[in-house]
Amino acid sequence: MSAFPACLVVDDETDIRELLVLTLERMDIRADSASNLAEARHLLAQGQYGLCLTDMRLPDGSGLDLVKHIAQDYPGLPVAVITAYGSAENAVSALKAGAFDYLTKPISLKQLRPLVQSALKLASVEEENTASGTLNMIGNSAAIKQVRSMIEKLSRSQAPVYISGESGSGKELAARLIHQHGSRRDGPFIAVNCGAIPENLMESEFFGHKKGAFTGATHDKEGMFHAAKGGTLFLDEVADLPLAMQVKLLRAIQEKKVRMVGGTQEESVDVRIISATHKNLSVLMERGEFRQDLYYRLNVIELKLPALRDMQQDIPLLVDSLLAKQCREESRAVPALSPAASQMLARHSFPGNVRELENVLERALALCDGNTITADDLLLDQDPAMPVATTKTSPADEGLPLPDYLEQLEKKAIINALEKTQHNKTAAAKLLGVSFRTFRYRLSKLGLSKDND
Numbered sequence: 330m331s332a333f334p335a336c337l338v339v340d341d342e343t344d345i346r347e348l349l350v351l352t353l354e355r356m357d358i359r360a361d362s363a364s365n366l367a368e369a370r371h372l373l374a375q376g377q378y379g380l381c382l383t384d385m386r387l388p389d390g391s392g393l394d395l396v397k398h399i400a401q402d403y404p405g406l407p408v409a410v411i412t413a414y415g416s417a418e419n420a421v422s423a424l425k426a427g428a429f430d431y432l433t434k435p436i437s438l439k440q441l442r443p444l445v446q447s448a449l450k451l452a453s454v455e456e457e458n459t460a461s462g463t464l465n466m467i468g469n470s471a472a473i474k475q476v477r478s479m480i481e482k483l484s485r486s487q488a489p490v491y492i493s494g495e496s497g498s499g500k501e502l503a504a505r506l507i508h509q510h511g512s513r514r515d516g517p518f519i520a521v522n523c524g525a526i527p528e529n530l531m532e533s534e535f536f537g538h539k540k541g542a543f544t545g546a547t548h549d550k551e552g553m554f555h556a557a558k559g560g561t562l563f564l565d566e567v568a569d570l571p572l573a574m575q576v577k578l579l580r581a582i583q584e585k586k587v588r589m590v591g592g593t594q595e596e597s598v599d600v601r602i603i604s605a606t607h608k609n610l611s612v613l614m615e616r617g618e619f620r621q622d623l624y625y626r627l628n629v630i631e632l633k634l635p636a637l638r639d640m641q642q643d644i645p646l647l648v649d650s651l652l653a654k655q656c657r658e659e660s661r662a663v664p665a666l667s668p669a670a671s672q673m674l675a676r677h678s679f680p681g682n683v684r685e686l687e688n689v690l691e692r693a694l695a696l697c698d699g700n701t702i703t704a705d706d707l708l709l710d711q712d713p714a715m716p717v718a719t720t721k722t723s724p725a726d727e728g729l730p731l732p733d734y735l736e737q738l739e740k741k742a743i744i745n746a747l748e749k750t751q752h753n754k755t756a757a758a759k760l761l762g763v764s765f766r767t768f769r770y771r772l773s774k775l776g777l778s779k780d781n782d
């Protein structure tokens with residue numbers, strides 16, 4: 330038997346219990362079993378377990394009670410629930426209560442193996458994390474400390490996480506950290522910007538396609554779900570998924586299976602989903618633009634990232650570490666900040682959050698004399714939130730008809746966002762709160778795109 334601590338199997342059906350114990354033993358894992366909640370509690374108190382698998386329906390309570398008991402009294406022990414086919418709510422409530430993952434009946438070895446391996450990995454990853462302890466989400470404010478502790482908790486689970494927060498507030502960074510600190514750290518982390526994929530290619534990008542599935546499909550091609558196997562798939566700007574794609578994604582998440590475009594067979598994929606958007610998904614859901622069932626599937630656990638203006642006290646610390654990082658990358662000495670520059674940074678509202686702060690510092694590094702960054706180097710006056718909000722003129726003052734006047738304002742806002750993001754269109758679209766597709770469309774409509782944009 331392996332060095333991995335034993336597994337506790339809790340199920341009142343003798344057949345399933347025996348089958349699970351046997352399967353685990355074939356995987357070199359010793360297993361104890363209990364047929365009800367009371368027995369399970371008793372065994373837990375006696376033994377050192379590395380994993381617990383429990384059915385949802387038990388004669389003297391529910392699997393959910395056991396999940397809560399374990400979360401409370403044995404917080405390091407991963408527990409997975411076994412749910413009946415099609416009972417999505419059960420799986421979701423178990424994950425919310427702290428279950429690390431779930432299995433759907435009928436249980437197959439294909440499902441069980443990655444789950445057990447993840448649990449097995451968790452123990453060693455935790456040891457390494459305690460040893461290194463380096464989460465690089467910088468800040469000392471209560472808000473960011475709370476984020477850091479949530480990240481640690483979430484990395485112990487396989488539950489889908491939904492990260493909300495304004496553009497540039499560190500959603501992708503948080504997703505990467507959850508991945509890096511969890512059992513999937515040796516697997517891939519695949520980040521997808523859902524707003525940047527053309528609608529007609531979306532299904533094939535996500536699930537892959539078979540040769541001949543459509544014109545131009547000259548060979549079999551795997552999708553992003555395949556690329557993320559054994560790791561994490563980060564769906565950024567998930568609000569930009571068209572409704573038709575939302576249905577397909579829901580199926581893939583629920584079944585943990587995908588089917589290539591033009592393929593006949595479904596195949597299992599072991600992928601953890603983390604999603605994010607700067608938009609308000611619950612509002613979009615109420616408007617019918619985002620499917621409710623997918624929303625509940627993605628948003629099992631929500632991680633909220635604070636805006637930089639809500640952690641203003643962290644600005645000096647962030648400035649120091651971001652400057653140090655940028656100078657390290659450019660192999661140059663870290664310049665000092667003049668008192669006026671420090672004050673200006675500490676007071677600025679940063680609508681573009683940490684990303685905006687990074688851009689301001691990068692620009693200041695390029696402009697400064699090498700020794701000191703002055704208030705002038707920050708160019709913060711040229712960084713207004715949005716020209717629309719600050720404009721004091723009216724169409725009549727400009728002598729323009731309303732549509733032309735609005736077009737001019739829109740152009741200004743777009744150019745401003747492009748400048749702020751060093752012409753990164755994806756980031757500029759986010760800053761303006763529109764999808765990448767919309768942004769690209771507006772660029773060409775307003776004559777701002779280069780020939781082949």
Ligand SMILES: Nc1ncnc2c1ncn2[C@@H]1O[C@H](COP(=O)(O)OP(=O)(O)OP(=O)(O)O)[C@@H](O)[C@H]1O
Pocket residue numbers: 465466467468473494495496497498499500501502503565606607683684687756759
């Ligand atoms: N607390 C933090 N400490 C250090 N760096 C941070 C922090 N928050 C954000 N950053 C950095 O700011 C930049 C923007 O963060 P990130 O890309 O994760 O934001 P985002 O919320 O995903 O943005 P978007 O909504 O535009 O996709 C990244 O370079 C990230 O490393």
